[in-house]
Amino acid sequence: MESVLGRYRNLTILVGVLFLQVLGLAVQVKRGNDADSTRLIRIWAVGAITPFERGLVRAQNGSGNLWHNYFFLRGVRAENRQLKEQIEQMRLKEVRLSEDATQAHRLQSLLAFKEQFIVKTVPAQVIGSSGSDLSRSIYIDRGSNDGLTPDMAVITAGGIVGKVLRVYPSTSLVLMINDQSSGVGGMLEKSRLQGVLRGTADGEVILERVMSDEQVAPGDTVLSSGGDQIFPKGLPVGTVSKVSPGKDMFLNILVRPAADLSRLEEVLVVTEKQEKNAVVDSGGRVRAADILAERLPSVPDKPVVVTPAPGTTPSGATASSAAGTSAGVKTPATSAPTGGNAASTSGAQSMPVAAQPATGQVLKKVVQRAPVGASATSGSASNGGTGNATGLSPASSPAKPAAPRPKPPTAEPSPQPPPTEDNPH
Amino acid sequence: MPITYTSGEQIEVYRFSFPVTVGVPLLALFLQAYVPRRFPFFSVFDLPLLVTIFFAMARRNPISGLFTGAAIGLSQDMLGAYPIGINGIAMTVVGYLASSLGAKLDVENAGARLLVTLGFYLVHAAVYFTVARGMVNLTLNWSWSHGVLAGLANAVLGVGLYFMLDKFKQRT
The missing domain is CATH 2.40.10.340 (Rod shape-determining protein MreC, domain 1)
Structure with a gap:
């Protein structure tokens, strides 16, 4: 036996080394998650190699930054101008896309x-x-x-x-x-x-x-x-x-x-x-209960004075105040999908309030979306044929403040991602 | 083609200093991990394999060759994404075969080294894929065109690398 092993010594050692490795592999496969069984070995190996790599990368980046940020600044002004133009274009595009996204969210929420x-x-x-x-x-x-x-x-x-x-x-x-x-x-x-x-x-x-x-x-x-x-x-x-x-x-x-x-x-x-x-603000959706609540006589709420953000002067709101209606107009929480919101601005005295928009952006949007006829109307004249909540607001009581409602339509935030550190979307 | 069959007495056996024995494989592993980040085409090369073949053929000792291959292969596995041992087994086989071949054939010239390196690259790939698919059940596919081209590229690089590493050889 000894002579056989001595004669095939190299081969025996080869088989032994291979067997050990196969055994090690089998253990990893058997355990399924090899990360646990070999974690320590991998940490050593990675710990030995990565500090050098990290150092080299930093040195490389440092020298690269020095060159690019201090010496090689040719064409930066032109590039800056181009980028600014690009930002403007992207802002326009963003407005369009946000409209599409709102629509998509609405559909998703339905499903x-x-x-x-x-x-x-x-x-x-x-x-x-x-x-x-x-x-x-x-x-x-x-x-x-x-x-x-x-x-x-x-x-x-x-x-x-x-x-x-x-x-x-x-x-x-x-x-x-x-x-x-x-x-x-x-x-x-x-x-x-x-x-x-x-x-x-x-x-x-x-x-x-x-x-x-x-x-x-x-x-x-x-x-x-x-x-x-x-x-x-x-x-x-x-x-x-x-x-x-x-x-x-x-x-x-x-x-x-x-x-x-x-x-x-x-x-x-x-x-x-x-x-x-998927949730969507349904500020423009009107429930039958809401309409009834508006029609029925109720104890009026104390009017709240809201000052729109500077630079945003909703035409409807101006019109309503000009018509001698309540100046304390609360705007709906979010924009509604129909032009009815503009009418609600004009006939805002009866529009229930869900939440106060943070900025004048919503007001602006509401005005932008309003049909010409609706935004041009004011006060009691606005109830013509819009067929929406405000359209149904009583023309007979033009100065009626916001009527209380069992519950606002929706107070959920818009389905935008929460604040992120770095959001690629 | 000057691949000559020689007797054991005619073949010179080399040894290497400790820093070279440890430093060259480590440097190969480091370069293999770092350089492809800057030069993506470099991932075609397999420096640890070339170093294994060189040491195994120069030492002409199968036991030393298989242990060198095992050590380098396992180190490479530790840095990779797959289970530890796939490369280890493949390199052990290559180290053993290269040193056995080195003990029988004179593979000191460029042509012989080119062919031997190409051959061992394919042997390594064959063992690697067999173990990966047969034992670990990885869904790896072999591409002949890519494999042969990569083997040729490694063979060409190997010839140059071996001549550089020849400088570290010490006669026993």
Whole structure:
């Protein structure tokens, strides 16, 4: 026996070393979550490498900043002017989009949808990578000390990057979406077809599980579907670059990631998401009970004097005051979808109040939305044919103050995301 | 092609100083983790594998080769996203085979090194994928075009790297 072992000494040691490693792998696979069983070893390895990487990145950024911020400022003024123009254009666009969003929220609330909002993000810097072509992951300079936990979404302004796989005290390992073992719920923006995004051996991203009889064209935008419970729905993932027939009746859809995964420098880790029912302010919705409450005689409330924000002079309100109606007009909490609100401004003496808008923006909106006829009317003349709450306000009692109501229509805040540290939406 | 079969007595066995033995693999691991961040194409290269092949072939001792491979492979696994041991097993096999080959063949010239490195890159990939798919159940796919091109790129880099590392060789 000894002679056999001596003769095949090298081979015996090889088998022994391989056996030990296979055993170690088996233990990790058996335990399922290898992060726990090998955590200490990984912490040592990461702790030995990342300080150097972090130092190099900082030195590099420092020298880069010195150059870009102090020496190389050519064209900054022109760029600044361009950016200002761009901001103006984006503001205009934002107004339009906010209208669409309000409408979408209203529809979602009707269908009792739940929405996910990105509440808080932590910016992080990429300090290294796994370095292997076989596994695509990066290291960032934020860890458990910064509130990071596994399975948090990592994004950039461009699109999604990946998810936090392992967390160490001051660093984290992020598995990118082009890794072969990653899986992200994806959805085509136009057709709303859903699939699973996976990485390929070449480091590309493909959208799987889309049937071959579906219409998908290069250039289509791919968004996160939210089905993976990691990425909120609607984040940009990329665009379709190639479509070809795959196996098993599915299409092979190659996706070009929106975020440049090979040149990542800064990323955002979504540390807090919030899921809540889609709600919309229904200031303009009128319930039968409200109408009845207005019609019925009741003890009048003490009028409250409200001064609109400077620079916002709602025409209707001015008109109503000019007509000798109550000057103490409370405006509705939010804008209503119909032009009736303008009429409510004009006939505001009878409009119930839910909450006071914080600024004059709402007033402004109300006036902007008002039909010409409604805004032009004043006081008792406003009750013509608007067919809304204020239209129903008694013409016979023009100076009647706000009538009490059992409950205001809605006092819920608008479904905008709560204040965030850094909200990419 | 000057790959010559030689007897054990004809082959020179080299050794390395302790700083080189420890420092070069660590530097390879560090560069492999850091450089792809600045130069994404660098992730095609596998510096730890090249260093393993070089040390194994220079020492010509299978036991030393397999332990070098195991140590470097496991270190690489610790920094990666997958379970520890996949690279370790693959590198152990490569280290063992490279040192066994080094003990039998003269692989000192550029052509031989190119072919040997390409071969070992493919061996490494084969073992890696077998373990990853067979044992860990990872859904990894092999791309022949990418694999062969990456192997060639590594072989070319390896030839240059080996000549640089030859300077650290010490005769026994």
